Amino acid sequence: MNATVFSEPLKTDRLVLRLFAENDLDDMYAYQGLPEVARYLYRPPRDRARCAEVIGRIGQGTHWKEDGDSLTLAVCRHDTPGVIGEVMVSLSSAYAGQAEIGWVFHPDHGGRGYATEAALALRDLAFQQLSVHRLFARIDADNTASVRICERLSMRREAHLIENDRDDRGWGSEYVYAILAREIEPAGTD
Numbered sequence: 336m337n338a339t340v341f342s343e344p345l346k347t348d349r350l351v352l353r354l355f356a357e358n359d360l361d362d363m364y365a366y367q368g369l370p371e372v373a374r375y376l377y378r379p380p381r382d383r384a385r386c387a388e389v390i391g392r393i394g395q396g397t398h399w400k401e402d403g404d405s406l407t408l409a410v411c412r413h414d415t416p417g418v419i420g421e422v423m424v425s426l427s428s429a430y431a432g433q434a435e436i437g438w439v440f441h442p443d444h445g446g447r448g449y450a451t452e453a454a455l456a457l458r459d460l461a462f463q464q465l466s467v468h469r470l471f472a473r474i475d476a477d478n479t480a481s482v483r484i485c486e487r488l489s490m491r492r493e494a495h496l497i498e499n500d501r502d503d504r505g506w507g508s509e510y511v512y513a514i515l516a517r518e519i520e521p522a523g524t525d
């Protein structure tokens with residue numbers, strides 16, 4: 336996949352998902368710079384320079400062909416300007432059609448279902464347009480908000496890895512959630 340393949344913004348009831356642009360830097364930094372947002376991301380918060388670097392890379396769109404290729408979309412509300420968060424999918428195995436999904440949102444826009452709505456749209460895009468066979472998520476077991484998103488995406492908890500990670504807070508455990516393409520009901524079914 337490349338930028339021309341993802342040419343049209345993806346619209347949902349309340350949101351638009353599109354590629355990042357240079358002038359989204361302030362909006363991205365507003366959430367990616369927050370320690371509470373990075374808490375479960377397996378990496379530190381991003382500073383402004385790092386956000387600019389990331390936008391330079393992901394804003395170009397992406398190839399969707401080889402292991403490691405990925406697509407990150409900025410999420411905007413219809414009713415207010417600016418980027419409120421992002422959803423991403425990355426190809427872990429091109430041969431086996433395995434892809435990982437993730438989401439990061441500004442806490443100011445939390446608790447209204449925006450992350451779930453955007454993740455559902457990306458889940459469907461992954462299956463319908465990116466030929467993904469199995470979509471999975473790796474979630475810190477303490478990240479209950481993300482666990483709830485996985486469940487709203489009809490993903491199944493396939494693994495609970497006990498103390499498979501460690502950081503300055505101590506040991507961390509992880510859930511693996513997943514769903515197969517054939518488990519998604521075709522649009523229009525009850």
Ligand SMILES: CC(C)(COP(=O)(O)OP(=O)(O)OC[C@H]1O[C@@H](n2cnc3c(N)ncnc32)[C@H](O)[C@@H]1OP(=O)(O)O)[C@@H](O)C(=O)NCCC(=O)NCCS
Nearest residue numbers: 372375438439440445446447448449450451474480481483
């Ligand atoms: C994970 C994260 C995106 C979840 O945010 P969130 O606000 O809980 O998720 P949503 O936007 O989907 O909102 C869901 C909540 O809105 C509620 N809601 C309110 N109005 C709603 C509506 N119109 N439609 C749907 N849900 C609505 C839901 O009931 C739900 O509440 P609940 O979780 O108490 O059941 C956010 O916490 C985050 O960005 N965290 C930091 C990054 C991170 O950890 N990412 C995951 C790494 S794997």
